[in-house]
Amino acid sequence: MDCIIVGAGPSGASAAYHLAKKGHSVLILEKASLPRSKTCGGGVSPAITQWLDLDFNQVIDNTITQVEFTWQMGDRVTAELNHEAPMWMVKRDKFDNFLREKAQEQGAKVQDKTEVQNVKLEGNNWQITTNQGIFNSRYLIAADGVNSQVAKMLGFKLNKPSLGGNLEINAPIPEAKKHTAYFDFGTLKNGYIWTFTKSDGYTINGGFFKGNGNSKELETKLKEYAKNLGFDLNQSQYQEYNLGVWQGNQNLHTKGALLVGEAARLADPISGEGIRPGIFSGVQAAEAIDQALAGNDKALAEYTDIINEKLGKDLVLASRLGGLFYQFTKIAYKAGVKRPAFATIMSKVLTGELGYSDITEAAINRLKKSLIPGN
Ligand SMILES: Cc1cc2nc3c(=O)[nH]c(=O)nc-3n(C[C@H](O)[C@H](O)[C@H](O)COP(=O)(O)OP(=O)(O)OC[C@H]3O[C@@H](n4cnc5c(N)ncnc54)[C@H](O)[C@@H]3O)c2cc1C
Known part of the structure; x- marks a missing residue:
């Protein structure tokens, strides 16, 4: 196998899509049973189409054309977004599954219910131990998300993640508000609350972007917020998940292996947006491994440089502004x-x-x- 990718999220699937498209043998190992969901607001920038030549229509659940801002649920401002569809709303099980299927159509192999437990470089090849046996490959991509064990196995020290969570609320949305996204500041200290509208309800998300987030505070604030908006909490489901926001440029490669997506801590430190940078890094990782397979022994180091140059330059400013x-x-x-x-x-x-x-x-x-x- 030319490359094994650990994790079938947007970062891993994008890397697999491009590697397979270039004719390389590639296998995704995923510990969950697919399709799997992921705690997420599901807001995706259409900017991803510059890196993935795919028709996403079947997985766009809704589009956002209006935003409403509040300060502690008051002092409201509403504004139209000046683009046709500045933001897509997706359901992560469907969106991630779509990307994974597109990678498979290009020839990538996928094995789910397979948890990577150890990785070891034997000469120039990776020996990857899982609960389903041992796999071998020339290159390895850690796309296993914010709680990446593979990054740790490779010897990377990951920054402490932030905390996020959301309430999925099943409720009809008034026609006039079907395409509105809501952003509330001040209710959740050191973070914010963002609510996205889907075809069948709302996702109310919260995340801490400064200091240490407290799980109890997050759940309480999100539930209070939802109650104040008149939602019935019996129709809701609360979930929490870490958020791997960018905290500084770092090395993202080692001999024969790369980190992508939240395993590389590439989510935006102001907004928490992680899908777009994750896909970008997956695509760049595929390019780097393609070049390495062609004999460029600097290609993996160049991957780190490209991510730090193309994303890091912007994220350092985002981090300053966010602070x-x-x-x-x-x-x-x-x-x-x-x-x-x-x-x-x-x-x-x-x-x-x-x-x-x-x-x-x-x-x-x-x-x-x-x-x-x-x-
Ligand atoms: C509350 C919340 C709201 C968010 N809202 C948004 C939003 O609206 N828009 C946005 O762009 N981003 C949002 N994000 C961030 C976004 O969800 C992540 O940035 C994105 O999922 C990262 O993609 P990934 O491919 O790097 O990792 P993931 O999507 O986390 O995928 C990693 C995969 O690796 C698998 N895995 C893990 N360990 C192993 C192992 N040992 N062996 C095999 N497989 C393994 C996991 O099962 C998983 O499928 C939000 C995050 C949170 C917490």
């Missing part, structure tokens, strides 16, 4: 989020038309000005 935003959330809400231009900027960030490098300086200056008394 200030979550420290001075109330002022940031009044000075930034409530501005009429904010929704336009946000829709461009979501579609990938703008990066943090285009907006951070102005946003930090505006925030600093607002911190001066009298402004």
Whole structure:
């Protein structure tokens, strides 16, 4: 086998799709029984189509064209997003399954209910021990998500993850609000609450992006928030999951192996968006392994450079902006989020038309000005 990928999430499936498309033998090992779901808001930027030439229509459950912001559930602003469909809503079981099937159509093999328990480099080949026996491959990709054991087995030290959680609520959505996403600041300290509308209800998500998140506080705040909106909690399901947000550039390769997605801590440190950077890293990992198989012995090191250059450059700014935003959330809400231009900027960030490098300086200056008394 040319490459074994551990994990059938969006990062692993994207890497498998491209490796198989280039004619390489590739096997995904996945511990869950597929299709599996994942605690997630399911907001996906259509920007992913620049890296995956696929028709996603069958897995787009809803689209978001309007956003509503609140400060502690009050001081409401609503804005139209200026693009046709700046954000897709997906159900993770269907979306992830679709990507995995597309990889299989290209020739990738997938084995589920197979948990990787150990990895060992024997000469130039990986020996991968699982609960279903031993597998061998030339290259290895750790796409096993935020709680990656494979990254640890490879000797990487992962940053402590943040905490996220959500409430899935089965409830009819009024026609006028079917395409609205809600963002609430101030209710959850050091983080925010984002609510996405799906075809059959709402996903109310919360995450901490600064400091240490407390599980009890997260659940209590999300439930209070849902109750205040009039939702019946008996129709809801609460789930928690770690969130692997970017905290600094790091080495993402070792001899014969790469880290991708949340195993590489690539989620956005302001918003928690992890699917788009995960897919990007999967695609880049496939490119690097393709080149390594062709004899380029610097290709894996170049993967680290590309991710740090293409994502890290933007994420370092996101991290700076997020640090200030979550420290001075109330002022940031009044000075930034409530501005009429904010929704336009946000829709461009979501579609990938703008990066943090285009907006951070102005946003930090505006925030600093607002911190001066009298402004
Ligand atoms: C509450 C919450 C809301 C979120 N909302 C959004 C959102 O709206 N939009 C967005 O873009 N991102 C969101 N995210 C982040 C997003 O869910 C992740 O960034 C994304 O799933 C990461 O993809 P991945 O492919 O790296 O890993 P995952 O999707 O986590 O996939 C990893 C896979 O590896 C498998 N695995 C793990 N260990 C092993 C092993 N030892 N052997 C074999 N298989 C293994 C797992 O079973 C899993 O299937 C949210 C996260 C949280 C917690």
